[in-house]
Amino acid sequence: MQQTKNRWLIVLAAIGIHISIGSVYAWSVLTKPIMQAMGFSLKEVTWTFSLAILFLGTSAGFLGTYVEKYGPRRSGLISMCFFVSGLLGTAYALTQHRLLLLYLFYGVIGGIGLGTGYITPVSTLVKWFPNNRGLATGLAIMGFGFASLVAGPLMQILIAKYGLVENFVILACIYAVVMTASALSLEPPKQETAAGKGQFKAKMPEHVQYTVKEAMHTWQFYALWWIFFTNITCGIGLLAVASPMAQEVIGMSPIAAASMVGIIGLLNGGGRIVWSTVSDYIGRANTYLAFFVIEIVAFYLLGGVNESFMFQLLVFIIITCYGGGFSCMPAYLSDLFGTKQLSAIHGRILTAWGLAGIAGPLLLSVIYERTHSYSFTLYFFSACFVVSLLLAVVLKLKGKTA
Template sequence: MKNRWLIALSAVGIHISIGAVYAWSNFTNPLMQQFGWSSSQVQLTFSIAILFLGLSAAFMGHFVEKYGPRKAGLVASFCFGIGVFTSGLAVNLGSLPLLYLTFGVLGGIGLGVGYIAPVSTLVKWFPDRRGLATGLAIMGFGFAAAVSSPIMDSLINSVGIANTFFILGAAYFVVMTLSSLYLERPPEGWMPDGYQEKVNSGTVKVKKDLAQLTASEAVKTSRFYYLWIMLFINVTCGIAILSATSPMAQESIGLTATQAAALVGILGIFNGLGRLGWATVSDYIGRPNTYTAFFAIQLVLFAILPFTTAAVPFQIMLVVIYTCYGGGFAAIPAYIGDMFGTKQLGAIHGYILTAWAAAGLAGPLFAAWMYDTTGSYSNSLMFFSGLFLVALVISLVIRLDIRKLEKANKERELAEHHQYGTEVR
């Protein structure tokens, strides 16, 4: 029997590798200077990678369930590692389309498969701490930029852009392959040592999943679309703030470009901490309450932020927003497990993550358009506050579905108990 904490460490190894995609901005200026490409041309590489993350997560979710996390992880390590490595060839050839294909398409496929494979596995290894388990892995994704950004910067300055891609691609391939080889699903019905005894004695109360559905069954339910919309809104608004933090801080509280860059780095740490913190909290207060808290808090903060010119309150509000953004990613796999069970959690998670792909395009583009149109970020922040009101309502409406299912499950259990009692008599 494998050690579940080493399974968690393997998941972190994969996520901290693929999460380096968030440090793509390190390549923006060097590529622009070397080839004369525009900012939008270079940034499109990142957008393509995020788009294919969402698409591959959706299409490869069934692959994860059918062939297991080890094979899925090896596919991810090949696609992401080779995608980054061959990006060096694209740079040597000076080919932007090839860079789109290598880092964007191939790397993006590795991102999607690598994202869902360990997460769906961890949920099954940690029936007692679902939120904590998924938070640990996804925290690695959030922290990756902070870890890899200085390494990338140092390599670019010392060995050049192409060699940086070669070195990073090889390193990611090795780390992800070694991590994937330890991944494995637990046996059916497995529980941690002593946990079953605690359940039997009544010391621990196990909250049963509302259902055990396949991915095709899940997408036919209203609660699937409630979760999709909630994640879409949280990511759209959060990623828009992420993409505009530096100029917004300079505009609103007068930070210099250097100070704003330092702030972005610090906020990235809170993005990672929020993933672990909120996911752990969700184990205690429940996923519905956690998501309602996300939206209630951000509804208020996004409405106040445009009118805040004092540096300290402004930065504190951004810290809280960043933790909610990261927490939304970390809590969603556990929420999916609660709603649909673990039968095909990887596939359902993949479908839900299409919300991320859509939001990755919608959020930054809308914020940039609002700024170009109005000359300020204030109007887009007020609009996002309105979106959080919609999300807040949905987070309350989904509870009606939950109560209805809980009632139906209870009635079915009573009927089965009554039938069993009759047969015994």
């Protein structure tokens, strides 16, 4: 009884960290207030978000080994220090009207906090739920997807009532408390407990435990990296233009487009827990096959649609697959490489996210500027998923053991 209670406390702690750092997804709420207050251009402000995602992936890649070595508590506290310092530094940067300081504090320092916090609870949860790895990672990563639904309205209220700079200071205080309490609650299971080594051995033989170095010498690792990169690049590309495309191509009103974006946030988080749970029953390989078949068809149809209901339906379906791709990846990695150094291996895979955060919007803008059409970009994304589908088929047939 105590064991069950303990591991659900770990789940709450993981969600606490992810729902804090996931507030980065609400950056669009801050874009116009920062532009108006500081006189920065849209491109300059947007680059702050891209830097944060870049350093999320980079820091996750480099600090994954640190997380494994020093444990989730210390790593969670390190994440809190970087993330909160980034928010407080952002407030200072805005008082000084310094764009480079904004990049440094929110993009670089805050981004390091994002990367460390993102990987910190994942391998811990997998070890607590050895027979439901998809559910475990989905529960944690779901918090990251849902965070914008909480942070977005909260930021709007704080800015309206207290001001832009004060918004960052208040958020820093709130997240410091939540992340500290969550980090101190994180701990790996004791090896002798039922949720630890006993069940783990029954599910994952000891000889399947890979170090990060060993994992990176397998073709499966790079196949998964490319699959992850493609899913995020195309998903972020769609997220970047969902609202303007809905207004320009479909003729939706700004209010209707904003409502659609809100639902996208809900489905981004919901897709993470639903798909990861499904993957426990049908297998990770089959889940990714389903993602790519769905996305090939959905992106292709989206390129030619001009009716509001079908447009929104296709976007919503794609977003659930986009979110599911995040939550199923740690479980897929543990299936292939074990949990011995899962944080480190997952961190290396997350470098794909950092690069995709830049590649997706950049690729879309370049193609749009040359063709003046969203359709060609969507068809290109559909073709990208054909390649990922072929890789997923090979992984299913040949990649069961690395």
